[in-house]
Amino acid sequence: MAQPEQAEVVRVVRIQARPDIVFSFFTDPERMARWKGRSAVLDPRPGGIYQVDIHGNMVRGEYVAIEPYTRVVFTWGWEGEGPVQPGTSTVEVLLRPDGDGTVLTLRHGDLPDAAAAAEHAAGWDHFLPRLAATAEGRDPGPDPWAQPQQTPGDTRHG
Numbered sequence: 001m002a003q004p005e006q007a008e009v010v011r012v013v014r015i016q017a018r019p020d021i022v023f024s025f026f027t028d029p030e031r032m033a034r035w036k037g038r039s040a041v042l043d044p045r046p047g048g049i050y051q052v053d054i055h056g057n058m059v060r061g062e063y064v065a066i067e068p069y070t071r072v073v074f075t076w077g078w079e080g081e082g083p084v085q086p087g088t089s090t091v092e093v094l095l096r097p098d099g100d101g102t103v104l105t106l107r108h109g110d111l112p113d114a115a116a117a118a119e120h121a122a123g124w125d126h127f128l129p130r131l132a133a134t135a136e137g138r139d140p141g142p143d144p145w146a147q148p149q150q151t152p153g154d155t156r157h158g
Contacts, residue, residue, distance in 0.1 A: 007117035008109035013128050017135040019069040019095040019102045025135055026072045026093055035130040035140060050074040055146045060086040070095050076108065083112045084120075104128075 061075030077086035
């Protein structure tokens with residue numbers, strides 16, 4: 001029987017902030033939520049939880065490796081239905097100093113197929129510029145992908 005097709009997304013971006021600053025946006029829940037999602041529960045140690053509420057869609061996994069200011073690896077998947085279940089794909093973030101900035105290389109691997117890779121590529125293409133802006137001390141503005149949050153008494157979103 002043939003092995004299923006596996007795919008990966010690779011992105012490289014230069015951020016005008018030191019590696020220690022950029023690193024913190026992958027390990028600090030408040031900082032994570034500034035560029036990606038509503039909230040996060042992060043325990044940045046091998047085996048620790050990685051959970052991010054991306055506008056009502058929950059991503060869950062666990063940290064695999066933490067090398068301060070140079071490398072973060074975590075598993076990734078969406079709760080609920082879908083081809084990428086929690087823990088079934090892996091994101092590796094490498095941080096390399098570059099003058100007064102950082103070159104970030106992101107590899108999202110173990111995706112089940114090209115369609116899943118294309119979908120996740122679009123997500124990283126959306127969120128990495130938001131990370132860069134936030135890490136550089138700029139306001140990335142409201143996320144156009146965000147859905148209105150439910151207000152008390154509003155039953156349309158619940």
